[in-house]
Amino acid sequence: MMAIARVVPVFQKAEELARAFSERAAYYDENNLFPTENFNDLKEAGFLSLTVPKKYGGEGFGLKEFLEFQEVIAAGDGATALSVGWHLGVILEAAEKNNWRGAAFETLCKKVVQDQVLINQAATEHATGSPSRGGLPTTLAVKKDGGWILHGTKSFTSMATALDYSVVTARIDQTDTKGTFLVDHRLQGISVKETWDTISMRATKSDDLCLNDVYVREEDLLFTHKKNPVPEGWYLQVPAVYLGIAAAARNEAVHFASQFRPSTLPGPICETPEIQQKTGEMDAELFTCRQVLYRTVEKWEQEPAGRKRAASDLAATKYIVTNSANRIVDLAMRIAGARSLARKSPLQRYFRDVRAGLHNPPSDDIVLRSIGKRAFT
Numbered sequence: 001m002m003a004i005a006r007v008v009p010v011f012q013k014a015e016e017l018a019r020a021f022s023e024r025a026a027y028y029d030e031n032n033l034f035p036t037e038n039f040n041d042l043k044e045a046g047f048l049s050l051t052v053p054k055k056y057g058g059e060g061f062g063l064k065e066f067l068e069f070q071e072v073i074a075a076g077d078g079a080t081a082l083s084v085g086w087h088l089g090v091i092l093e094a095a096e097k098n099n100w101r102g103a104a105f106e107t108l109c110k111k112v113v114q115d116q117v118l119i120n121q122a123a124t125e126h127a128t129g130s131p132s133r134g135g136l137p138t139t140l141a142v143k144k145d146g147g148w149i150l151h152g153t154k155s156f157t158s159m160a161t162a163l164d165y166s167v168v169t170a171r172i173d174q175t176d177t178k179g180t181f182l183v184d185h186r187l188q189g190i191s192v193k194e195t196w197d198t199i200s201m202r203a204t205k206s207d208d209l210c211l212n213d214v215y216v217r218e219e220d221l222l223f224t225h226k227k228n229p230v231p232e233g234w235y236l237q238v239p240a241v242y243l244g245i246a247a248a249a250r251n252e253a254v255h256f257a258s259q260f261r262p263s264t265l266p267g268p269i270c271e272t273p274e275i276q277q278k279t280g281e282m283d284a285e286l287f288t289c290r291q292v293l294y295r296t297v298e299k300w301e302q303e304p305a306g307r308k309r310a311a312s313d314l315a316a317t318k319y320i321v322t323n324s325a326n327r328i329v330d331l332a333m334r335i336a337g338a339r340s341l342a343r344k345s346p347l348q349r350y351f352r353d354v355r356a357g358l359h360n361p362p363s364d365d366i367v368l369r370s371i372g373k374r375a376f377t
Helices: 002-030 036-044 063-076 078-097 104-115 233-259 273-302 304-309 311-341 346-358 364-375
Strands: 119-122 140-144 147-157 165-172 178-184 190-193 207-217 221-225
Touching: 002 036, 002 063, 002 078, 002 346, 036 078, 063 078, 063 233, 063 273, 078 104, 078 119, 078 233, 078 346, 119 147, 147 165, 147 178, 165 207, 178 207, 233 273, 233 311, 233 346, 273 304, 273 311, 311 346, 311 364
Parallel strands: 119 165, 140 165
Antiparallel strands: 140 147, 147 207, 165 178, 178 221, 190 207
16 A cells, blocks of 8 residues: 555656646647756656665656556657656666666666756667667777777767766677766767757657767776667557557547537537547557556566566567557547648647657567567477
């Protein structure tokens, strides 16, 4: 009961913020701006500490609570949710794996709790694409003066201009070993190139992060690895966010159908069989998505010994939910008709934003090929 009592105020506040984010979403989307007000609200509420372990002063959210929070925020603004999800997910992964060297994780957690600093991974590059494709980073880490010199450019770095820290992957001095470094954005040589100009998730401001001979200390090397990282449970924040967007589209369509009364009908269009069928399809898809998503979460949390073999389940869940979310938004737009294409309609933004889920890694081709291959082994 104490756990429930602890979480309820968080979600009540999250729903309040989501409503405010929804009112601002069009402005940030249309102007291709980072949602500074939204993040100020998140920081003021202490929400950047949600996945920080309790022993370091955070809320200690596990995967299920984290994803439920993401759904709520995404229903208000998908770009804000996806962005803060990277921050919360990085912390959750480090807490679960306990693989950062020395006191780096504890030190960062205390900064998050005390100062609400913002962090993200910086792994993707223009030359290699997503790390899930298996390429070595072109960003190099060269040993020098008891520390490391980092040089390279990271793409798709959400929140780039607002970050305090990045977890940066780099190739260790022409070897096949990857190093993961904690980089303070106040260091000399850090800059952001504003390249983000898309039709989807515009307010994530996923610009290029440029590292021009950035010197970091030896203790900023968090860990090294040769193999590509195995997908982690926290990455389910991706389907959770797009599920939240789909739910918002569904609610917008239901509201429209309940209010719109053309002169050719005796009542609102929600009374027609066609609209009721489409609404039923949306709700059935939402039900299926939540069952799949949270069953995968339950398995992840209850069977930690099987996590190394869970990559296919995580990937399949992402594939199922993101594709279903696109179908839900499509149905919502069919209910609203041509009005859904008006710039003032949130449905056109939901439509653009939910498309991005199809391109967040792992891509559909990798997922389906992996699932199909497993059938023959």
